[in-house]
Amino acid sequence: MGRENQTWMSEFILLGLSSCWDTQVSLFVLFLIMYLVTVLGNFLIILLIRLDSRLHTPMYFFLSVLSLVDICYTNSTVPQMLVHFLSAWKSIPFHSCVLQLFISLAMGSSEFFLLGAMAYDRYVAVCHPLHYTVIMHGELCLGLAAGCLGAGFINSMMQAIIIFRLPLCHNVINHFACEMLAVLRLTCVDISFNKVMVAISGSLVIMLPCFLVLFSYVRIVAAILHIHSAQGRCRAFETCASHLTVVSMCFGTAIFTYLRPSAGSSAEQEKMVALFYAVVTPMLNPLIYSLRNKEVMSALRRLLGKCSEKSLKNNISDKEEMIDMPDIVQLLLQR
Template sequence: MGQENKTQTWVSEFILLGLSSDPETQVFLFVLVLTMYLVILVGNILILLLIRLDSRLHNPMYFFLSVLSFVDICYASSSAPQMLAHLLSAQKSIPFYSCVLQLLISLGFGGSEFFLLGAMAYDRYVAVCHPLHYTVIMHGGLCLGLTAGCLVAGFTNSLMETIITFWLPLCHNAINHFACETLAILRLACGDISFNKVMVAISGFLVIMLPCSLVLFSYGRIVTAILQIRSAQGRSKAFGTCASHLTVVCVCFGATIFTYLGPQSASSVEVEKIVSLFYAVVAPMLNPLIYSLKNKEVMAALRKVLEKFRDK
């Protein structure tokens, strides 16, 4: 065991193999990732500003949306800037402790987002199924408590998974990925990783399947309540309050379930990197677009802000 730990200490840095070694492909990926990252920053910061400036958006639904935007910015920033630097650099190395920190942050905010989507599903359930008691149930203390619980749960899981991942003796330092990611690092281990595989499965169940179950339960009750509304206009309005959140849920949960709970094979490594890229930059980019384009209140707040600037 002592020799294994000694082997691990010799790994002072990792080499990230990235998505492609072809120079032209790397330039194309740089432009693509940079564009998406800028959309992530601009879109999510804009949502944060709109929610802050427009009093009509000061309610639990948009409070959770503002937290989601903050989480998306932090999650994307944990890997996108480094990815951009490596796409234009011949030296694609990352120090050992920077890799540890990157995994901790990305897993922490990634896990927090899933729990947050579950909390947002509960918020929509209360809004549709108990509209008269919505403000009483979803009071400020509960919203803050749910948000804190999501962040604590996400980072507790992240800390546990990061520790058991880097506790392993590593025989190589070339990570076949564009970022420090659990499954890619486990492939470098020279010891038995069966315990880690079990822990990844347990972590996936707790972080992915439990919030997903809450989402399915909430929307099952929501659909039942909507179908009982007699007027078509009422049903459309009730469903409209949930459409944006449901779209984001499908995007986020679908990609991650495929990556972590799907069948693993040697040929799935490249597919895993593409799916990870989708979740790292595409999903955080889509979230503000979905919530702005599909949400009349957000668009109204944007028009109000633009009119103020135009008048000035």
């Protein structure tokens, strides 16, 4: 029965955020700006970390991976949402819906694990500064990043297979994207098993990294309080403030969406929380890490300085060529 319904269900209809045309146009302009800021901001962080050798450290390696994950996550949902704002028929093919749910869930899960790995990196940097380079060596960083991405894709694949094997009664999704809880509402069978799987998945993907973050920061705070210098304490707190801000936003919205009692949830509330997590959080990540980080701002100034210096040299060389042109013309006339 499930497979017959899935074969017949060739597309889904997304209700989106609003049915008012003026509101949709306004939302299109707003989210287009936020999307461009997200992509350009995260790409700029990746570029700075790649080009500046001073940022070739484990902390910025994980930050570049996080920026890449945010770009992929945003591109899995926002471009389609922007198109639907200006479309009368908000449909998405079945296989595109499956792919969208798979990628967005994989990137979201990977981000939680990455935040846990970044918390461990900050713990080693603050609590074991003399052994930091020995503990956080290149192979360990690559292994942690690969493990975070692998765990996210495995969790996403399991959830997608279980969800889309269920028989679906209708194809109207009360959401702006193919989100896991919204698709589950389309089923016409008992989904108690799926709720258990969502709870288990949430416990593993959200709570395990959350506990790792809490454990790391408890140890970090204890180590910082033992620093006698006030300047040293401020510097130690500054290295963790950006990461802690991002952690609070990501884990707070995820726990509110997936781990609270289902009786207290509604489709509209879930849409707003999902919108914050899909659009706002990836946009704020580069702003938080760049504006609150002196090393990133210094790398940006150095890059801009090199670009302006190169542009100035090109202008000077062009002027020199223009100055030499009359001499060349005069020489040719003499011949």
